[in-house]
Amino acid sequence: MKTTSSKFLLFIALATLFAACQENPKKESQEMEAQEITYEAPKQIISLEEADSLYVNYKNRRARIIEKMEAESQTDGKPFVPTQFVSFDIEVLKEYIGYVEQEAKKGGTTADSLRIYFGNYGNTSTKYPKKNTVFLLPTAAVNNDYGGIFIDSEGKAKLVRDWFKSQSGVNSKDGRQKAEASLLPTIPATPIMQGGTSLTLNRGNGGPPPKTDF
Known part of the structure; x- marks a missing residue:
């Protein structure tokens, strides 16, 4: 009888221990999920007053000039509305930054910043003809030099400027200078x-807001 009771008590003890082991990780996981990450405001944050000033300055000193210049070449008689913003989905940016860091690391370097270049679609775009845009380029140190990077065919991080040096035709230095001189952007299909x-x-959403923020 004692042997049977001892076995039964041992079984209960083991079952309780097993249940506790299964429950603890679950509790720890729930506690970790409940913890929220707190971020401090970056020192680069500006006030709404300063943001509004920047917006007005751009509108007066750039957008109106662009509007006037492009209106002169409009053939349909419609007014030209300059781009005043470009937006990217936050989740897309998170995924993009993660992808850039991953590929740069595999390529032998560390991407430490993003350059935001201004661009223009020119007449070749059917969706955004003559519209301004921006595109993001990660930068990193490569072979004792620094600049925008891409990943070459061997999986190594290389500087974009070195890629241009190896090109010919419209993507060569001479080709780009000719395109700039003619004011006819040449964008490969x-x-x-x-x-x-x-x-x-690239491929953000741009244009004047349906309801302006400023």
């Missing part, structure tokens, strides 16, 4: 990395 990987982000 498809990427021509030839096995490499671009880390440049």
Whole structure:
């Protein structure tokens, strides 16, 4: 009888221990999920007053000049509305930054900043003809130099300026200078990395807001 009771008590003890082991990780997981990450405001945050001043300055000193210049070449008689913002989904930016950090690390460097370049779609775009845009380019140190990077066909991080040096035609230095002189942007219809990987982000949503923020 004692043997049976002892076995039963041992079984109960083991079952209780097993249940506790299963419950503790669950509790720890729930506690971790309940903890919220708190961020401090970056020192680069500006006031709404300063933001409004920047917006007005751009509108008066840039947007109106662009509007006047582009209106002169409009053939349909419609007014030209300059781009005043470009937006990117926050989740897209998070994924993009993670992807850039991942690919840069695999390529042998560390991406430490993003350059935001201004661009223009020119007459070749059917969706955004003549509209301004921006594109993001990660930067990093490569071979004792620093600048925007891409990943070459061997998986190594290389400087974008070095890629241009190796190009010919419209993507060469001479080709770009001719395009700039003619004011006719030459945008390739498809990427021509030839096995490499671009880390440049575009395709944001741009235009004047349906309801202006400022």
